[in-house]
Amino acid sequence: MLITFEGGEGSGKTTLIEKLKKELLLLGKEVVTTREPGGSVIAEKIRNILLDNNNQSIKPHTEALLFAASRAQHLDEVIIPNLDKIILCDRYIDSSFAYQAFGRDLGLEFVKSVNQYALSYMPDMTFYIDLDPQVGMARVHQNRGHKTDRLDLETKTFHEKVRSGYLELSKIYANRFIVIEGNRTIDEIYQHILGEILKRI
Helix, strand or coil, rough: CCEHHHHHHCHHHHHHHHCCCCCCCCHCCCCEEEEEECCCCCHHHHHHHHHHHCCCCCCHHHHHHHHHHHHHHHHHHHHHHHHCCCCEEECCHHHHHHHHHHHCCCCCCHHHHHHHHHHHCCCCEEEEEEHHHHHHHHHHHHHHCCCCCCCCCCHHHHHHHHHHHHHHHHHCCCCCCCEEEEECHHHHHHHHHHHHHHHHC
């Protein structure tokens, strides 16, 4: 299964994935955890370009193409070889839809066109942790271990458009999207997500 985790900044995806991995391993499942952008050597190099605060001049179409390039490499090196396991992926194609199609106003058709390869490997389940962008960014700034990146520095309006995009995607892909209220405790969110995964496996 390919299970993806989506949400704005500060929604707790990384923590949740680590907790879920430990639990699923205890249950005897084979689990791979990964992330986007990144997840493999070349994909991580593209990630560094995308998130570098010094790269403010990256244009929206270039940004979308770089995300798609990173994803193609990630698919070939990590996702496809492990489809016989449970893959827990921190962001995937829905991030491109939310951030570039909606946040950057590039439209779904353009973003789909540059991610044609990834459309053949859509998630089995997608958990979207819905959180007010202001709350999420406050968490980011409180987390001293978090290094602020280029997308963290975007405007409140941009992050609100991204959130609206995710909520629209949850309707378009209602068969795989599970929307989780992000204001609950990490443990409450974790138990909810674990329950949904165990139903499927």
